[in-house]
Amino acid sequence: MKVSDNTFLGIEELIDSLDVPWDMQYNATTHSIFFTEIKGNISELDPETNKRKIIYTIPNVYHHRTLGLLGLAIHPDFKNKPYLYTCYTTKEGKNIFSELLRLRYEKGAIAETKVLLKIEGATGHNGSRLVFGKDDFLYWATGDAHSKTYAQDSTSLNGKILRMTDEGGIPSDNPIKGSYVYAWGFRNMQGLTVTSSGHIITSEHGDAIEDELNWIRPLHNYGWNKIEGYHDLPEEQEYAREHRTTEPIKSWTPVIAPAAVHYPLFNKIPEWKNSLLLGNLKDQSLRVLELDHSQTKVVNERIYLKDYYGRIRAITSDHKGNVYIATSNRDWKPQTNFPVAGDDRILRLSLIDFVPEHYQTAYEEKDLDMKSGKALYQAYCASCHGQDAKGAVGSIPSLRKTEWVKDESKFLDVVLNGLTSEIEVENVKYDQPMPAFNFLKDEEIAEITTYVRTNFGNTYSNISVGKVKDTRIKK
Ligand code: HEC
Incomplete structure (x- = not known):
């Protein structure tokens, strides 16, 4: 190195x-x-x-x-x-x-x-x-x-x-x-x-x-x-x-x-x-x-x-x-x-005290392009739900075709407000808290949720910025 x-x-x-x-x-x-x-x-x-x-x-x-x-x-x-x-x-x-x-x-x-x-x-x-x-x-x-x-x-x-x-x-x-x-x-x-x-x-x-x-x-x-x-x-x-x-x-x-x-x-x-x-x-x-x-x-x-x-x-x-x-x-x-x-x-x-044939160098942090849904997902969701959105059975639920991801309002509610109660996803209980992401901008929430709903085998509709705004106001 x-x-x-x-x-x-x-x-x-x-x-x-x-x-x-x-x-x-x-x-x-x-x-x-x-x-x-x-x-x-x-x-x-x-x-x-x-x-x-x-x-x-x-x-x-x-x-x-x-x-x-x-x-x-x-x-x-x-x-x-x-x-x-x-x-x-x-x-x-x-x-x-x-x-x-x-x-x-x-x-x-x-x-x-x-x-x-x-x-x-x-x-x-x-x-x-x-x-x-x-x-x-x-x-x-x-x-x-x-x-x-x-x-x-x-x-x-x-x-x-x-x-x-x-x-x-x-x-x-x-x-x-x-x-x-x-x-x-x-x-x-x-x-x-x-x-x-x-x-x-x-x-x-x-x-x-x-x-x-x-x-x-x-x-x-x-x-x-x-x-x-x-x-x-x-x-x-x-x-x-x-x-x-x-x-x-x-x-x-x-x-x-x-x-x-x-x-x-x-x-x-x-x-x-x-x-x-x-x-x-x-x-x-x-x-x-x-x-x-x-x-x-x-x-x-x-x-x-x-x-x-x-x-x-x-x-x-x-x-x-x-x-x-x-x-x-x-x-x-x-x-x-x-x-x-x-x-x-x-x-x-x-x-x-010698220069090895192969070595690694320090990593240059790139300025993340934090506009795309994919980058936002990587930055905020992947550490728990995984790059592949499969989660970990019994600890972190999957984001593939679950009822929360499928239901626009439920999905936005979870992402904006987090979850603290025990839930059941595909017959497995989860009891760890999920943090709230209400600090993200409406555009960012729309990008992330749309990204999840149109990837990982999910084929649901996009979520608009307007829908995010409305959900926030209702709270
Ligand atoms: C710190 C870990 C963590 C992070 C980061 C995280 N989640 Fe979660 N998420 C969880 C846990 C744990 C649950 C289960 C909550 C419960 O049992 O009450 C959950 C539940 C969910 C659910 C409902 C259940 C399901 O699988 O459909 C959705 C949807 C969801 N998360 C989406 C997201 C999205 C989108 C992001 C990124 C913006 C995100 N999560 C970031 C830990 C996390």
Whole structure:
């Protein structure tokens, strides 16, 4: 892979045939990589020999769609405190929870475990990542559990950054006395890292638009679910004034589904100095976000590996400056052309001192021609319903000859207002929410809906701009 005329990276596969590696952390004490897989395994991988050992299987992980074994952190003083921390979903009767577990590592196995905290979970939006700050406290990025109120409620532990001691206690200097809550107003963070200056950075999935990158500070409110992305709408600006909310340092529309965010402390790639590495699911890329001197602004964005290895969910780096990425092509939302044989895999990116015969270059983002129905569909619908509109049985319904697509009014209603109730499509139940697209212009809604109604085997009439206008007015 080419970074510049002077810098080329080799890409080696360390291990393949994994099942959704979700989080991955290099451990400088053991010189090995620890990683989780969504169904419950925690493994240790030796990056010299590529030998992998499953060191523990969490017995009570509830895996369904995005739920399962998720984040992983390693104690910063591993020599004296050989602890791993992980979080995952569990189900007891009808109730779903997110559990935070501490595991004591001893001679290549887990000797003891202890649940440190258990919070409410849901069928989606459970977060979650873990990281130790420079202050040696553990930070947990939790999801809003699909709740309409939790993220803005400072007394709920969902939709928050929680801060705790390595024993799971509430630090005496937390900003709210006696509470784990450190910052709030989050939807579903999928990345968490600490920069060289100690700034805590999260990546977060937006609803239909506005993915976010946030710089986390104590007591700050990041706006969800009253504000999405930048404070750009009049009602958002009003809420921001009244509630003193904080804007993201970067936002992406159309969404890229950012997952892992990682700041390599021992980076040796000159062009990537002082940068965050961002692994993306929908965008199927590795983005390198160069920070300014103060590490509060993104000054440059480069896109690598676009559509090459598929979805990227986990990133870590070692003390020699090698970067490791893990793919996520066997998760609940398979994309066109993936998974391929051997997915999922962990790959190492390292500097090489020769120019290889074949290499990939950075991807130049084209200005999308966002007028055609096809481009709009790609930007706003394909990430869920698929390029082929087939959806994923049980998770996302198909858009091929369904009663909603066939019925003009029903179709417009769903697209404009979203759907939150359970529906049945072709005898299969769906219970995940569908976001509202009322922020799109009438012309855009007409283009998208017409495109869907005249493609994918659908042979229905066009939808006019007038019809979209009328539907909006009726609401
Ligand atoms: C974040 C994922 C997501 C995105 C993006 C999304 N949808 Fe959906 N969509 C869903 C889910 C989930 C349902 C089922 C909702 C439920 O169960 O209540 C759904 C349901 C539907 C339905 C009704 C059921 C059916 O299959 O006929 C239509 C029509 C639809 N979506 C069209 C669209 C269009 C058009 C776009 C782009 C403008 C879009 N969706 C974008 C997730 C998504």
